[in-house]
Amino acid sequence: MSKDVIKKRNTIDYALLLITIAITFFGIYMVLSATFYSNIFDESNNPLNSFLSDFKKLFIAIGFMIVAIFFKFKYIKKLSPVIMLGSIVMLILTLAIGPKLNGANRWLMFGTFSFATAEFSKLAAILYFARVLENMKKNDAEYQRSWINVLIFGGMSVVLIFVQPDLSTTFIYCLIIGTMLIVAGAKFKHLVMVILIGSMLLVAAIAAEPYRMQRVMGLLTEDTDLEGDSAQANQSLLSIAEGNIFGVGAGKAVQTKYAMSQAESDFIFATIAETTGFFGCVLLVTGYTFMLWRIFRAALITESRYASLVITGVGTMIGFQALVHMLVNIKVIPVTGVTLPLVSSGGTSILILLTSVGLVLNLTSHPEGI
Numbered sequence: 225m226s227k228d229v230i231k232k233r234n235t236i237d238y239a240l241l242l243i244t245i246a247i248t249f250f251g252i253y254m255v256l257s258a259t260f261y262s263n264i265f266d267e268s269n270n271p272l273n274s275f276l277s278d279f280k281k282l283f284i285a286i287g288f289m290i291v292a293i294f295f296k297f298k299y300i301k302k303l304s305p306v307i308m309l310g311s312i313v314m315l316i317l318t319l320a321i322g323p324k325l326n327g328a329n330r331w332l333m334f335g336t337f338s339f340a341t342a343e344f345s346k347l348a349a350i351l352y353f354a355r356v357l358e359n360m361k362k363n364d365a366e367y368q369r370s371w372i373n374v375l376i377f378g379g380m381s382v383v384l385i386f387v388q389p390d391l392s393t394t395f396i397y398c399l400i401i402g403t404m405l406i407v408a409g410a411k412f413k414h415l416v417m418v419i420l421i422g423s424m425l426l427v428a429a430i431a432a433e434p435y436r437m438q439r440v441m442g443l444l445t446e447d448t449d450l451e452g453d454s455a456q457a458n459q460s461l462l463s464i465a466e467g468n469i470f471g472v473g474a475g476k477a478v479q480t481k482y483a484m485s486q487a488e489s490d491f492i493f494a495t496i497a498e499t500t501g502f503f504g505c506v507l508l509v510t511g512y513t514f515m516l517w518r519i520f521r522a523a524l525i526t527e528s529r530y531a532s533l534v535i536t537g538v539g540t541m542i543g544f545q546a547l548v549h550m551l552v553n554i555k556v557i558p559v560t561g562v563t564l565p566l567v568s569s570g571g572t573s574i575l576i577l578l579t580s581v582g583l584v585l586n587l588t589s590h591p592e593g594i
Contacts, residue, residue, distance in 0.1 A: 251567030281571035292582030311348035350537030357408035392560035439558035471501030
């Protein structure tokens, strides 16, 4: 890689870097805690296989984060339209040739590595729409051009993610773009119109699928079934209750070992609650709060509108994803399959999130702009 595309090393936000590393390695420990004791009884499987696989993916992700920190951002900005188009092509290929797992086409296979294309599409959208929206308030022509880009390219991505089907990622994708539109200066009446249309489509999407309706009804009826449609959410509540104040300790989480489904991914927060208790959950939430404060602080400090929008998009992605995951685990909203950022098992998720934080760290090192 030539010197021209590598920016000179300046001061980055080491507080953000350290909290990111702390949360990530805490996640690796919790994934090990969640998977080791269930795999140890499987004679055909090394109990450390899942952990070692995640650990390898973590080091790949750290490599991408380091590149993201030191790569000159002006080239990323120039390439953002190509990145956006690439993400749309990947979403199309996912539907066309991706394997169907659990009734969904969400991955592209590269040898033994599966790549969740919807995760990449979120970062691609942040980079591209930041470029589109940075001049939104300049004049009426730019305002209209910004909205046209959002509706066309954002709309295409939303449809392609939704038909995988992946309603939860579709929802978070829309929240990211919506937040960026607000920061960019979109008019209130236009935002309200889009929100109303989006809300109606969301209700229609839920009503169209019986399993989604059953999950919603499970919340409304306070279903306590441990085997039916509300089983995952109810088992999650039991795990959280078992944890009490300080948790039962690693290896002693009965719910995680014997009753919890997807304890290392979709329900890792419940696993944390059972293992480390209320105290551990508060520490984790505090860590996320500190992390998001550093991110949004950077968005306010930078003098570059493009940088501010990128940082806002990344903070929104991490914040909403963490919030949705936790609300699912405490049965406030229906089960969605959203992972806990930097903590849940998942190679693509950790790759995209650490790369995203790397981009934020890149931007924090030169608040005067890119």
